[in-house]
Amino acid sequence: MVPNSYPAAQHVMVLYTGGTIGMQASANGLAPASGFEARMREYLHSQPDVVVPQWRFREMSPLIDSANMSPTYWQQLREAVVDAVDVQGCDSVLILHGTDTLAYSAAAMSFQLLGLNAPVVFTGSMLPAGVTDSDAWENLSGALVALGHGLAPGVHLYFHGELLDPTHCAKVRSFGRHPFKRLERQGGGVKATSLPAQLNYNQSKQLAKVAVLPLFPGIGAEQLDGVLNSGIQALVLECYGSGTGPSDNPEFLAALERARDKGVVVVAVTQCHEGGVELDVYEAGSRLRGVGVLSGGGMTREAALGKLHGLLGAGLDTSEVRRLVELDLCGELV
Structure with missing residues (x-):
């Protein structure tokens, strides 16, 4: 500045x-x-x-x-x-x-x-x-x-x-x-060229239901399902490293796939203080992408949570929310 x-x-x-x-x-x-x-x-x-x-x-x-x-x-x-x-x-x-x-x-x-x-x-x-x-x-x-x-x-x-x-x-x-x-996060996104009118500050907003879940060794489909089936519209999934998770657990992946099919938006961010998510670097990340998990790039937990509340609270449909999650709206991905 x-x-x-x-x-x-x-x-x-x-x-x-x-x-x-x-x-x-x-x-x-x-x-x-x-x-x-x-x-x-x-x-x-x-x-x-x-x-x-x-x-x-x-x-x-x-x-x-x-x-x-x-x-x-x-x-x-x-x-x-x-x-x-x-x-x-x-x-x-x-x-x-x-x-x-x-x-x-x-x-x-x-x-x-x-x-x-x-x-x-x-x-x-x-x-x-x-x-x-x-x-x-x-x-x-x-x-x-x-x-x-x-x-x-x-x-x-x-x-x-x-x-x-x-x-x-x-x-x-x-x-x-x-x-x-x-936090020195990386994994930039492309700047959105225009924003839907519903996102403007002077438009009324609805309450959204968004949760955050950190991965940990031993997490299984039952814990993930417990969160995904609680009525949420979106989930910030705090993954390991560059966006990896238990990709050798078919039940875990199936839970994510069911969530996608129900319209729950799942966004991966990293648990690391530095760096960001690149889902295609490791097989363990690309399998998450394959069942509908979106990349949060270098977004912090706080930014991803706030962004999902903003997008869903504006009443945008799921496909538009999924599109805008991976675009930069106000510097969160740069």
């Missing part, structure tokens, strides 16, 4: 979902708490050297620990972003979110908000605002300052002075100031 190559934010909507950043002590430990807007204003007023854009504040309901994040809440977030930009006239959005599922939500919003001509930034903190050595205010003010300098339209993840593409990163640490890391 070239600094200042995009318009500086003038009117920011801050969406507060809860999370550690605003938590306060309760009888059962730290819990999401209301009243963060006043604390935010007090802090920024005490820092006259920190120049941030004008902002307004919306407290989402309910406030949650991000361990309780769900696709239903993603829909609320999408609607809140659309309202902020298209109805209230804000030119950017800052979402305060707990860190445990922040990468999932930011990746999901990358697909829920395709076509939005405004930057959306996710941030949060590892320690609550106000406690010793908290990272809350530095992340919040840093994200606002970044918006004030100008960011590209689309979804960003800001943490400890670093801007990350949410379709390429994951939470890799449960402590410290650098919990998020860009």
Whole structure:
């Protein structure tokens, strides 16, 4: 990104979902708490050297620990972003979110908000605002300052002075100031030349049912069938290496074939932190391709999950979903 190559934010909507950043002590430990807007204003007023854009504040309901994040809440977030930009006239959005599922939500919003001509930034903190050595205010003010300098339209993840593409990163640490890391994934896809109108951010979205299943030594058709027969529309299958699985197990392959025939979309991603899926490199991968498994290329688990929710939630038919899975929509495959 070239600094200042995009318009500086003038009117920011801050969406507060809860999370550690605003938590306060309760009888059962730290819990999401209301009243963060006043604390935010007090802090920024005490820092006259920190120049941030004008902002307004919306407290989402309910406030949650991000361990309780769900696709239903993603829909609320999408609607809140659309309202902020298209109805209230804000030119950017800052979402305060707990860190445990922040990468999932930011990746999901990358697909829920395709076509939005405004930057959306996710941030949060590892320690609550106000406690010793908290990272809350530095992340919040840093994200606002970044918006004030100008960011590209689309979804960003800001943490400890670093801007990350949410379709390429994951939470890799449960402590410290650098919990998020860009995963060096490979296996690029061809850029989609055009997108169906249903994928545009201002089109209503449905809830989809998507699951994630990691492969492990000993996994069999009974475990796979248990997930595939649970009513899901799609499955992110976390494979070994470049996209291999138990290809010498005919029952396992038959379960995948039945899923394809029922219209369940199965997408392979790698369990590795680096690299990506190339299903035709090994026989164990090409057999997966032969029973209908699609290549997720270098997509992270978070990106693949969010992409499937976006495609299925748009109401696209199965053949179109399968086509678009392997095309790059917003940088997730580059």
